[in-house]
Amino acid sequence: MSSFDSLHNKVRSGERRSGLDTDGIDSCSMEPEDEAPPAKISVTRLNAYFHKFHAIHDITLNIPDGQVTAVIGPSGCGKSTFLRCLNRMHEQVPGASAKGSVMIDGVNIYDKAVDPVRLRRRVGMVFQKPNPFPTMSIRENVLAGHKLNGISVKDPTGLVEKCLRQVALWDEVKDKLDQSGLSLSGGQQQRLCIARVLAVEPEVILLDEPCSALDPIATARVEELIDELKERYTCVLVTHNMQQAARCSDYTAFFYMGDLVEFDRTQTIFTNPKESKTEDYVTGKFG
Numbered sequence: 001m002s003s004f005d006s007l008h009n010k011v012r013s014g015e016r017r018s019g020l021d022t023d024g025i026d027s028c029s030m031e032p033e034d035e036a037p038p039a040k041i042s043v044t045r046l047n048a049y050f051h052k053f054h055a056i057h058d059i060t061l062n063i064p065d066g067q068v069t070a071v072i073g074p075s076g077c078g079k080s081t082f083l084r085c086l087n088r089m090h091e092q093v094p095g096a097s098a099k100g101s102v103m104i105d106g107v108n109i110y111d112k113a114v115d116p117v118r119l120r121r122r123v124g125m126v127f128q129k130p131n132p133f134p135t136m137s138i139r140e141n142v143l144a145g146h147k148l149n150g151i152s153v154k155d156p157t158g159l160v161e162k163c164l165r166q167v168a169l170w171d172e173v174k175d176k177l178d179q180s181g182l183s184l185s186g187g188q189q190q191r192l193c194i195a196r197v198l199a200v201e202p203e204v205i206l207l208d209e210p211c212s213a214l215d216p217i218a219t220a221r222v223e224e225l226i227d228e229l230k231e232r233y234t235c236v237l238v239t240h241n242m243q244q245a246a247r248c249s250d251y252t253a254f255f256y257m258g259d260l261v262e263f264d265r266t267q268t269i270f271t272n273p274k275e276s277k278t279e280d281y282v283t284g285k286f287g
């Protein structure tokens with residue numbers, strides 16, 4: 001059975017999350033004809049470059065508020081570049097530039113008046129490889145965003161506990177908060193990094209293949225966490241793993257060679273895509 005058939009069948013049978021199986025699509029409660037939630041992020045004619053190389057082309061889409069939007073596509077199609085344009089991390093690469101508009105709650109983040117450092121607190125990012133600050137303890141890692149930005153915290157002990165509870169790490173680390181973040185397993189480190197992002201109270205969380213360095217059990221825990229995060233945050237998830245996109249996301253954007261080929265509800269992308277290129281990709285004909 002192809003992955004498309006498998007995904008399709010799972011969608012039809014309405015199976016629920018269980019480990020790494022392909023399910024959770026049914027958690028997308030809207031039927032295709034329903035109205036999409038309002039956009040948290042409106043991207044219009046976004047183009048990104050590395051020097052003269054035109055990496056993403058004229059991307060226009062609305063990322064719905066309080067949902068998980070997955071970005072899928074073959075290697076090199078521009079997924080990470082697109083993601084990094086959403087909090088202006090792209091421009092930190094020497095020679096990189098972007099054109100177009102990215103409106104978050106109606107404000108163009110590329111406007112000169114927008115401070116990119118403050119923006120990145122509102123639009124936090126979780127990376128492929130867990131990257132706790134190596135010289136900091138678990139506690140210090142959670143508070144790192146405040147420290148690096150010179151923001152005082154009224155109740156650091158309470159904040160550390162709250163954030164570690166949010167990522168379901170508290171019980172595992174509460175007795176060793178002063179140990180190095182590197183003393184944790186890969187999956188625990190990734191949840192610590194998510195706690196670090198949550199500590200500065202973002203509105204949007206960008207996740208760039210957050211499970212690619214994790215084992216299946218750690219992956220399942222991070223996926224469960226993403227499912228919980230969407231109750232409070234808008235999430236954009238770059239993933240190579242179509243099963244993960246199907247399990248975790250409400251909407252999916254399919255990129256190919258720098259173009260946005262199709263954007264729709266995840267259920268539609270995996271069961272009834274409009275574009276043959278999308279169907280070829282989700283059925284594993286190329287990738």
Ligand SMILES: Nc1ncnc2c1ncn2[C@@H]1O[C@H](COP(=O)(O)OP(=O)(O)OP(=O)(O)O)[C@@H](O)[C@H]1O
Nearest residue numbers: 050053055073074075076077078079080081082093
């Ligand atoms: N720092 C860079 N300098 C020059 N070109 C780059 C740089 N980073 C990415 N690119 C190019 O931009 C294009 C898009 O890259 P990007 O990393 O966004 O793709 P991706 O879809 O995320 O790939 P992958 O799935 O392999 O991570 C690719 O052709 C890539 O080679």
